[in-house]
Amino acid sequence: MKPILFRLADGSYIHSGHFMLFVGGLAAIVLIALEMRRTGERPEEVYPLLLLLMVSTLFGARILYCLDFHDQHGYDLLDVLQFWKGGLALHGGAILALVTYTLYTGWRRLDFWGTADLLTPPAALFVFFARIGCLLTGCCYGKQCDPDFPLALTFTNHSAIAPKNEALYPTQLAFAAAALLVFVVVWVRRRHERFGGEITLVGVSLFCLLAFVIEFFRADLRVLYEVGGITLSQNQVMNALVFLASIYLYIYRRRETVSRPD
């Protein structure tokens, strides 16, 4: 599509993927600021948390990417730190962000599930923009498909990471659509929440389920596992585990709320 958004006369440029992460981050901050007025969450606790989440997401995503591609590129510590220069793996970002979130909410004695419910819709919106960035960059591309497939994507830009001039499944668009669907569901649901954590658990489980299916059509898979005769990617294994954990927690918290209605 368009991996380089624009290039200045001195040769410096803005990468579409990083730009869409920037737009997604900005949209998420605005949405959280608006939602805090409604929920009454304390901004003096939430903004520092967002700052830590941003840093941990970027470094987590970069660390996992460098680990996955270490054999091919031999990344050193400086490459890992320079996250703005290379690829990111969003699952790594999610893992480190979760660790940071758990430590921070424990330290500041914040409501773990209440704050997570506040952050879930903006996080879904952020993922939507991030996946549009994948589309523009040409990463996270799909397997080859029938050229007559109506949604097939063909990358022609020489800077794109995806194979050029081949009809591919539009996995980036599918991921973006999944994130947008999750955003709409949790956004509508947030005013009818029955227990703390419902929004988070619905959003996470729905996205993991959709992402698990979409990954079957993805071609740039890195680490693969053989599970019960089926080849699953690293992301699919993570999606499956998080999906099961979310369903368990949903049932557990819902039962807990029913048994203790106060």
Next chain:
Amino acid sequence: MDLNLLLYLFLFLLLLGLSFYSVIRKKIDENGRRDEPDLSTTETADPEEGIGDKGG
């Protein structure tokens, strides 16, 4: 400087600014509340003791 890094720096500084702003605003609100006189415990003047009664 790398333009892509500038994008992230902008977000970082925005969040840092919002964090400081919200903490300072909270402190100002708390101090303002502490400086306000507590009207519930202030002695009220006797309504029958008018200003004019003390004159002279």
